[in-house]
Amino acid sequence: MPLNKEIQPGDNDELTRERLQATFDTQQMAAALWGSDLARKRRELAKKVDKLTVLHDSKDMSFMTREEKLSENARKVVQMFAHVADIVEDPSDDAEMFHLSSNAIGHEGHPFGVHFVMFIPALKAQADDEQREKWLMPALGLQLIGTYAQTELGHGTNLRALETMATFDKATDEFVIHTPTVTALKWWPGSLGKSSNHAVVSANLIIDGKSYGHHNFMVQIRDENTHKPLKGITVGDIGPKMAYNASDNGFLGFDHHRIPRRNMLMRHAKVDKNGVYTKPPHAKIGYSAMVHVRSVMIGHQGMFLGSASTIAIRYSLVRRQGEIKEGSGEVKILDYQTQQHRLFPQLARAYVFMFAGKEVRELYQKVLSDMEKGETTLLADLHALTSGLKSVVTHLCVAGMEQCRMACGGHGYSRASGIPEIWGVAVGGCTYEGENMVMLLQLARYLMKAVKETKKGKSLGRLVDYLLLPQDRHSLIGRVPQGEYGPHLAAFEHIARRQIFKVADELTKLQDKGMSKEIAWQKKAVELQRAARLHTRFYLAACFHRKVQSVVDGRIREALADLYHLHLNYELLDMVNYALEDAYLKADQVDFIREDMYRLLETIRPNAISLVDAFEFSDRELRSVLGRRDGHVYENLYKWAKESELNRADVLPYFDKYLKPMMLAARQRSNI
Amino acid sequence: MPLNKEIQPGDNDELTRERLQATFDTQQMAAALWGSDLARKRRELAKKVDKLTVLHDSKDMSFMTREEKLSENARKVVQMFAHVADIVEDPSDDAEMFHLSSNAIGHEGHPFGVHFVMFIPALKAQADDEQREKWLMPALGLQLIGTYAQTELGHGTNLRALETMATFDKATDEFVIHTPTVTALKWWPGSLGKSSNHAVVSANLIIDGKSYGHHNFMVQIRDENTHKPLKGITVGDIGPKMAYNASDNGFLGFDHHRIPRRNMLMRHAKVDKNGVYTKPPHAKIGYSAMVHVRSVMIGHQGMFLGSASTIAIRYSLVRRQGEIKEGSGEVKILDYQTQQHRLFPQLARAYVFMFAGKEVRELYQKVLSDMEKGETTLLADLHALTSGLKSVVTHLCVAGMEQCRMACGGHGYSRASGIPEIWGVAVGGCTYEGENMVMLLQLARYLMKAVKETKKGKSLGRLVDYLLLPQDRHSLIGRVPQGEYGPHLAAFEHIARRQIFKVADELTKLQDKGMSKEIAWQKKAVELQRAARLHTRFYLAACFHRKVQSVVDGRIREALADLYHLHLNYELLDMVNYALEDAYLKADQVDFIREDMYRLLETIRPNAISLVDAFEFSDRELRSVLGRRDGHVYENLYKWAKESELNRADVLPYFDKYLKPMMLAARQRSNI
Known part of the structure; x- marks a missing residue:
């Protein structure tokens, strides 16, 4: 048995000859790289994905439009979670899930891209027990899709400069979420544009005209059934990027949108119905x-x-x-x-x-x-x-x-x-x-x-x-x-x-x-x-x-x-x-x-x-x-190459529309 | 008059204040960069393109599929040549044409991408007078579209390793162009896949079983009117790339495709009807x-x-x-x-x-x-x-x-x-x-x-x-x-x-x-x-x-x-x-x-x-x-962002197809 375990019959001879020179066992090296447990899981997981054709790319993503990519990865990720228990040993193990995702979905994003990575961790860290009951369980069960909306069109690293406001209205026991300028639009959150129906939104908390800095608020942004944006909410995709184009990174604006007071995530900081603010115990809690x-x-x-x-x-x-x-x-x-x-x-x-x-x-x-x-x-x-x-x-x-x-x-x-x-x-x-x-x-x-x-x-x-x-x-x-x-x-x-x-x-x-x-x-x-x-x-x-x-x-x-x-x-x-x-x-x-x-x-x-x-x-x-x-x-x-979208026909319409008339006219001119 | 000539009313104040600090005249600096003549031409040219709406992008190319990009740039480049005499002072000036192209077309390519840059120069340098008459004039007038096909799927820099063959057949006074293996397929030439109907093809010249190294041959690859590939010719697009995706870089294969002997470009090297080969006078002629x-x-x-x-x-x-x-x-x-x-x-x-x-x-x-x-x-x-x-x-x-x-x-x-x-x-x-x-x-x-x-x-x-x-x-x-x-x-x-x-x-x-x-x-x-x-x-x-x-x-x-x-x-x-x-x-x-x-x-x-x-x-x-x-x-x-292709509708079909059924099922499960 050769030390390199990747050799298979029918391979390119050049590679087989190279592999036969291995001075070490490749699976042992894999164990050194990944840890022996994860290395084993990765191998098994890849085999299972190989057999589950519903998880396979229907064609190379390079040939797809963005909408096709989103649709394809929505299809696969839904299937992936439907089969997750059969494929991975522990769905709560990030490392195992990452490898499953990279086999089935790839790295271009999908509709739950932020849901598990940021939305749920934010709820776990910042929602109080009652709030966890209300949102965390449904989120874990995929009854809703959430994202995490912090950066704004005009503001990034410096959180103190965020412009989105959450003003407390004592009369109705609500917060009024508002985007006062175009630079205040939430901008960049993954899966925000077209997929999510909920968002944890960072906004500047204001009570009685006084600012308490940025806090997080749970906001439903789209109707659970029709998926239409709710009244007072503007949401959409921010357009194509260098990569990650199967992710609908989005923008989000609020026109005096009202949410209940209890939608502020209150595990640490709190606002009571009288507008009394309680500071979080540690300043560096999100750290x-x-x-x-x-x-x-x-x-x-x-x-x-x-x-x-x-x-x-x-x-x-x-x-x-x-x-x-x-x-x-x-x-x-x-x-x-x-x-x-x-x-x-x-x-x-x-x-x-x-x-x-x-x-x-x-x-x-x-x-x-x-x-x-x-x-x-x-x-x-x-x-x-x-x-x-x-x-x-x-x-x-x-x-x-x-x-x-x-x-x-x-x-x-x-x-x-x-x-x-x-x-x-x-x-x-x-x-x-x-x-x-x-x-x-x-x-x-x-x-x-x-x-x-x-x-x-x-x-x-x-x-x-x-x-x-x-x-x-x-x-x-x-x-x-x-x-x-x-x-x-x-x-x-x-x-x-x-x-x-x-x-x-x-x-x-x-x-x-x-x-x-x-x-x-x-x-x-x-x-x-x-x-x-x-x-x-x-x-x-x-x-x-x-x-x-x-x-x-x-x-x-x-x-x-x-x-x-x-x-x-x-x-x-x-x-x-x-x-x-x-x-x-x-x-x-x-x-x-x-x-x-x-x-x-x-x-x-x-x-x-x-x-x-x-x-x-x-x-x-x-x-x-x-x-x-x-x-x-x-x-x-x-x-x-033969699968290139341009090879769908020998002659594409632009030939008849633009190139042929040009060449014909030129030939006619030359014959005069 | 401020030294910075780019200031205009209505600009962002921040930039105007910055521009007022200029210690030099920006147009004079432009002259130092481009040469004063070209700097002036660039300014005039940009103004003319501004007025010619047929040359404007119909939307940002980032929102287009590859086929839309090709079609859009075919449209613009045909218009550009139709108007070229009104816009540039000297259409034979590469520098001026480059600037026109970068204003109107951009840098992603177009159907004549290689025609003027390599096809025509190859004819000028290597076609003899009779051949120039036959192909150069029609090429300059855009009666045909040509490309230059040299690199192969398995061969690049080392030209001596090219596999495509041009075997002389004395009986018919023809060359037989042939691609013996998949690695011999011509690969990468710009505008080859879908746009060009002619190609200058590098192939290994063989006479009486003896190889004379790579030479260039004029090959018509598509019918002038129907644009269908000719018999014995396989041609198509090589698929999407990192960029240049408005260019149909292509592949090209030949199955014993016959061309007349006089289709070898014979300004320097020659083959006569008896199969007698004449060497080019200098070895480094293409240099x-x-x-x-x-x-x-x-x-x-x-x-x-x-x-x-x-x-x-x-x-x-x-x-x-x-x-x-x-x-x-x-x-x-x-x-x-x-x-x-x-x-x-x-x-x-x-x-x-x-x-x-x-x-x-x-x-x-x-x-x-x-x-x-x-x-x-x-x-x-x-x-x-x-x-x-x-x-x-x-x-x-x-x-x-x-x-x-x-x-x-x-x-x-x-x-x-x-x-x-x-x-x-x-x-x-x-x-x-x-x-x-x-x-x-x-x-x-x-x-x-x-x-x-x-x-x-x-x-x-x-x-x-x-x-x-x-x-x-x-x-x-x-x-x-x-x-x-x-x-x-x-x-x-x-x-x-x-x-x-x-x-x-x-x-x-x-x-x-x-x-x-x-x-x-x-x-x-x-x-x-x-x-x-x-x-x-x-x-x-x-x-x-x-x-x-x-x-x-x-x-x-x-x-x-x-x-x-x-x-x-x-x-x-x-x-x-x-x-x-x-x-x-x-x-x-x-x-x-x-x-x-x-x-x-x-x-x-x-x-x-x-x-x-x-x-x-x-x-x-x-x-x-x-x-x-x-x-x-x-x-x-x-x-x-609002023009993003994903914003064509508030709710995209993949929601109803995949996400809604998943969430509904999850909600039903949780209610049981």
């Missing part, structure tokens, strides 16, 4: 939900990059182009150093992002259980960490996916490659759930605080402990890397520490010169972001290290270590100027790093396909002609 | 056409980045978000250093890419006139230069456009921003007309040859002269930059030279150890690409310098110099490790560069809108709600 979404995002982004890597690496073993030595025949494009250098570092990133996602979700669980014991110190740490990770990981993911796509040459540009769509989905992550630039500055704020503590000899927490450690003045990286690449990891630490202290000093100097704290912060904003990025990249490298250390199986560990060492070299080169500036690294050491990186590209090459096979993405999930497991690319590209 | 397309691309990419910069900078002056000082009100997002750092370097790149495009096109004209005198030495130089520029410029453009898009926050993700579409068009440029990685290696080959010459004390040509110059060991960059930033430009030169010589030495060493030339090249491929990139970036910086030097008007020159200096600082930081490795730059000098860059961001800020206004892109051309000249963004976003 942990945000942290949760971001921690989940990190793993998902890793999967997106893993998908793109799978597609590009498989295709690079099918595609032959050019000769290395004239007359020796065309070679597989993955045999070029340039192609390896383009792809393997992305593969390594996909691995570490998935590991980091897992580590962060575990940390989140710990924070949650700590919080139940009243212990909240780790929350700020986790918030800072996820802010940085969200920003760095999304940025590197989309840049990496583009490299994967371009590595597929012309065919990467076709929707048949599958990368354009997942790239479009992933790139949204740079903006939603906290714009990346803002996120970096949030982490930077935490780091500057940590420096202050450090100067008092204290540490804010585990994540910034290293700021207290004694520093080597010069790197110990040598021509022959030491087994565990300790000096490489130390260089990440040094680089992060140096930039953090440097910008902290610069901030102090500006303030010493009389500049206000806010203006000094502005003047150093870009340098602060650099500090946040370098800190995060150190965290990622260290996380990879921890993972490799934790693996027991020697063959898995060795294959992972190759990726880890490549990651260290590649990322270090990407930030090497910081280590050169203070002569921590010398020029010959940088050359050692380069040489070792090129060596590792060659080492990884024979295992490349097995390293991507270990993700165990099903063909159904990848939705890529180029990335098919069986490697039968070209005949299927042709088959795919 | 200059490739160089031409690449040199045109550089300017176009600059325009794409300029468009994205215009959109992002205008929107960043309309959008307010967050407070720098608490309680002082939300600020324009362009007031953040992070936003300036994101956008202004892209703006500077757009400028220099447009300048480089112009310089290279002029060089191309010189090469052409030299060639007429039999002088071809500059051709290799120009080929190397355009290879590097094509690769570096397309890469930096698309990365920069993504920064522009993300700088628009959530709304940048909407198709309303306009950036997704032009980004999708621009990113294709990384792959077509020579894949970027291959292009860099072509330049590297030239550079390695140049090093050999240099060691003999000679120079290959003007572009690599600097390799011969004496070198400073340390940079002279100081805390206060000298007027012309000479030491900065010298650093680019130093960095390029160092890497070029370094990799040349490494290649020699490997070969001295007994490695073959080809394998050594493989082992150093990534380092060779780095050398090619650094050489090109030095060229770009030097080009910017030449441009600033050439400007006479003091105010224009000052504003341009700010952008140039920003470019120097920003790009230098991006490659600074190369200058740190050999201690050419010291840490404090790097800090000087950083400080000066942050200073320049503030200097440029008040002129930002005028610097983008100077491109004079019309609203019709930009097709962006965010980038509207008048700054009325929000109300028009709402207006745009």
